[in-house]
Amino acid sequence: MVTRRVSLEGALKTESCLAMVSHFARRLSLSSTVTSATPSYITLILTGDERLIDMFEIACWLGPDDVNIDTITLETV
Amino acid sequence: MKPSELEAGWFPAGLQNYVLPKTAGRVVIADNDIALWRGEDGQIRAWENRCPHRGMRLSYGIVRGNTLTCLYHGWSYDGAGACAGIPAHPELTPPKTIRAKAYRAADSGGFIWVANPGETTAAPSIDGDWVPNRSVHIDLAPTSLNELAEGIGAELVSKITDHAAIVRVPEVKGKVLLAFLDMKEHGAMIHTSVPASASENVAIAVSKLSTRLRQVFKASSAA
């Protein structure tokens, strides 16, 4: 079990991205708390199996239909 | 993405022997593409026919023990639908939240029955021992059980669901379990079962009903 701060940057359609983030946190059994959400920056704290957090990163990297995610960064918390 | 929903109730998806133990098959019910499979335990399962990984049809999957393995990347799922392994990442333990969407499924009266995951009623319970007889495709879906029965001159003895009933058919000794699966513009599948105690001649006579069914519910050539 690990905790990571995940940051998404890009021209984010906040609603779509938040829906995507909560979708994958649920599917991967990760506990997640969104700590900031702006049109260009979303951060959240994720806790769970390290390998599942890795899957979360790959999944979210694509971004919803109407969004291009520029970068996803993970930091140890 | 809205999950597929069946109407309420139980649908006759096929004969019990349509899916043998340790095999998988497929049925489409009202645009719901469903993978049917039995483990070596003989238990029938009905899942959304789409692997949660990358969308490969699970009906092509391989059954091992009581798990279904997707043909594409080998993701395996236990009898309840939870992911049991991701071969590309052997060290990863998949959480149970990674799962195939499971419909309710049951064997009864010689048929496989399928319902929505949230279906609250019990699967049809049909008295006696029944043996699957035949499935036949007809061009025109009957609009009701009554229309189907009338088409072959059968008398309804007891209704099981809107799509299935125990009937008596002239020239056939004993009862017949008759069901239909509406495929809309693609016609319908008719399934029959006979009592386990029925003679070979009865089984053959019921099987031959398929000819009459196909004639009665034939698309007109003027169409």
Place this chain on the structure above:
Amino acid sequence: MTPDTFTRSQWYAIGRLPDFEGAEAKPVRLLSQDLTVSDAAGVLSVNDADGRSLLTQIRYGHLWTTLSDTPRPLYDVPEFDEPDRRLVTAGGVGVRCSGLRCVENFLDMAHFPFVHTDILGVEEHPSVESYDVSMDAEKDEIWATKCKFFQPMASAAASGGQMTEYKYRVPHPYSTILYKTCPIREDVWDLVGLFIQPVEEDECIVHSFILVFDEENTDTGLLHFQQNIFLQDRMILENQVPRKLPLDPRWELPTRADASSIAYRRWLKANELQWGVALFNEAA
């Protein structure tokens, strides 16, 4: 839907030269349009349904055409100019899914033990180690490098299992090339690739090729090896839902092994590709 600019501005292979020998308005379908190919004393021409003459070029063993008057230049594959490489082409094979799906399947290694059992992979070695994914910004191409997979029979020339190293290149939305360690020569790559002709948004014709150093096998032997693999993939491709390519991850659950496919989809999205895409909200 009419093709988006990125899709429309590309060159597309529509067949090999012998396929069009003596052709008289031979029909060919590309991007939902009916075209015709004609052979006038060895000179091939392509026309659209209005009789407009389209640009053509002959390259990499195939006839290429484009619907655009100002197409993007066709990408370079210098290995085609190297002497003593053998080029074997398979001809067009129809697949009932988006050509984008075919590219993505080609980039995937995790399916080797299950779809190409005992050829490209075995179940006992299913692990996909992390590999690198990068974009060549200047050429606008995607690369997956340092890919490794244990293979019992990596090519018609290889004997016995080996750890094969791969590089994958996507220089075009409907083209993909694999560079793999050559079993008989050091420091060179063998190439296998797909030139995909998108017929409809959910239908395509795949023109595959191999460009290898091989002294032992006949053309037929080399071809059969690759065709067998391709037909195994086709069975999967035609049973993947949806048939068009999703550009929203919520349809699926990718893992680190799927990084090349995610990079490919990101690249398509950045280029505003829309033709052949399955939209997430349309499923509702």
